[in-house]
Amino acid sequence: MTQHVFIFAPHWGSAHLSRDAFIHQVKEAGFDGIEMSLPMVAVERDAWCRAIEDAGLLLIAQQWETALHADFDDHKQALAAYLFNACAAQPLFVNTHTGKDFYSFAQNSELLDLTESISLETGVPIVHEIHRSRFSGHPMLLLPYLQQRPSLAFNADLSHWCCACESLLEDQQQTLAQVFPHVQHIHARVGNSQGPQVNDFRAPEHANALQQHLAWWDAIIELRRHAGVQQITITPEFGPAPYTQTLPYTNQVVSDAWELNVAMLRLLRERYA
Known part of the structure; x- marks a missing residue:
């Protein structure tokens, strides 16, 4: 069976560019698609979708904005709004930042029920990003949900667990073995025991x-591959400052996030060709 690896460019870090300039940059670099949070105004969202499609690129929609909503009721309302907006674009799937590490198990479970119902209603798959401060922020936070919900699907950004566990997860092999079969997307950023992003x-x-x-x-x-999946999706996701470290006093970045993402694209192309 032939397995195709599709590599996506993150919009994160390039919001200062116009839509056309960003799409041109993505095409020029050789990415297969774009992963981005879409505008909440339908006209602007649809304009992005048309431009991406016209460029021959694929789309993964993302929502991270619920991280800004600490109150549970506000968070739940915002989550529904952002997910319905993302699903309206009919992307390959939606990558969502779901819940909070300080919400109760029952509250986060309510949010997981909501995402499942929206996915069923719209027909768009939804994956939950492994990310600090979300319901998935630490392996031991995540496992109880997975045990109760064996159909959960994840985006593996394991750099966050490196940071949260202050290690390269050498002592978490059994946990990773439980989680990996549920991973449907990868964020290819390299972290270490002291942070979610190395400088280069x-x-x-x-x-x-x-x-x-x-x-x-x-x-x-x-x-x-063993599960018979023919399409693999990966997004290199090195981010701007403060993810990219800066020098003291001047705040000058020590590396260029876009250049790192393009370099990771080339590494992944060669490794998984």
Whole structure:
């Protein structure tokens, strides 16, 4: 069976560019599609969707904005609005930042019920991003939900767990083995025990972190292959400051996030060709 790996460009970090300039940059770099949070104004959302389609690119919709809503009722209302807006674009799927690490199990479960119902109503798959401060912010936070909901689907951004667990998860192998079969998308950012993003994954001092992340991505892709999945999606997601470290006093970034994402695109193309 032939397995196709599609690599997406993150819009995060490029919001200063016009729509046309960003899409041109994505095409020029050789990405297969775009992962982005879509405008809530329908006319603007539809304009983005048309432009992406006209460029021959695929779309993964994203919602992260509920991170700004701490009150549970506000969070739930916002989650529904953002997910329905994202699903209206008919993307490949929606990647959502769901819940909070300080919500109760019952509250986060209510949000998971909501995402499932929206996915069923719209016919658009929804995956939950592994991310600090969300319901999935730490392996031991996530496992109880997974045990109760074996159909949960995840976007693996394991750099967050490196940071949360202050390790390269060497002692979390059993947990990862439980989670990996549920991963349907990958955010290819390299973190380490002290942060969710190394300053340059190509630097020799980050070789161990890079090799560990590559091993995780290899394992996830192999599981997807064995499951008969023909399309694998990955988004390199090195972000702007403060994810990209800056020098003191001047706030000058020490690396260029877009250049890192393009470099990761090339690494992934060669590795999974």
